[in-house]
Amino acid sequence: MPAMIHTTERHPTNTMTPLTMDDFLSRSTWFYRQDGHVCGPLTEAGFSALVRMGYVKNEAMVWQNGQAERALSTMPDKRSLLASPFIDMPALVKPLVKHAPVEAEISFENPPSLFGRTAALFIDSFLIGVMSVVLIVLIIPFMFGSGLSNSLWTILACWFGTASLYFSLSESGAHGATLGKRLLGLRVVSEAKKPVGLLRGLWRGVLKTASIVIWPIAGVVALNSKDKKAMHDMLAKTRVVRR
Numbered sequence: 001m002p003a004m005i006h007t008t009e010r011h012p013t014n015t016m017t018p019l020t021m022d023d024f025l026s027r028s029t030w031f032y033r034q035d036g037h038v039c040g041p042l043t044e045a046g047f048s049a050l051v052r053m054g055y056v057k058n059e060a061m062v063w064q065n066g067q068a069e070r071a072l073s074t075m076p077d078k079r080s081l082l083a084s085p086f087i088d089m090p091a092l093v094k095p096l097v098k099h100a101p102v103e104a105e106i107s108f109e110n111p112p113s114l115f116g117r118t119a120a121l122f123i124d125s126f127l128i129g130v131m132s133v134v135l136i137v138l139i140i141p142f143m144f145g146s147g148l149s150n151s152l153w154t155i156l157a158c159w160f161g162t163a164s165l166y167f168s169l170s171e172s173g174a175h176g177a178t179l180g181k182r183l184l185g186l187r188v189v190s191e192a193k194k195p196v197g198l199l200r201g202l203w204r205g206v207l208k209t210a211s212i213v214i215w216p217i218a219g220v221v222a223l224n225s226k227d228k229k230a231m232h233d234m235l236a237k238t239r240v241v242r243r
Contacts (some may be wrong), residue, residue, distance in 0.1 A: 033061040106193040122178030132159045163209040172201025207232035
């Protein structure tokens, strides 16, 4: 009779080594002392984020595991902590954060000269003339026939409408300037130093176009006004300022 062989079933043992506190401290090595409180341990990324957001002040005492304390402001490698965590990431996955441009403070103390405003008006008048000619010569004959485009009232109506819309749409909104004003470094704002709204811009555009028709009277009013304001600016409660 053959001998019986007894085998012992072996259970697999867990070979994973538990993570000790020393292993954790080797990965999370930052501490800081601020306002009488000690915070840590912190990872490199976590500590850098607190520094960038301003939670860790320059006067805070910081140290890594096994090193002496030192003030954050005296650290020669502080710049690396302030670096963006996305600096090594591809451009497509970087956060789309843009800093808003800082607007220069609007001042009414030094109004632009009448010469600069007149030069801007000449540039705008040339553009308005070109657009009016295109409207009269090409668009109106195509839509209503050539007879209507030969009328003097049609020509005046086209010029007045083109000029009013040009001034209204260009000088309202955030930019607040026609092409002529942009070239001369000027813009239009309300009396509250805010961008001109669309309705106020339409009202101002009609008034400005009408003041061009009666330019001798408008010129005398502007020359004799306290702040050299044009008549349409007085009525629309707007101002022309330097950009």
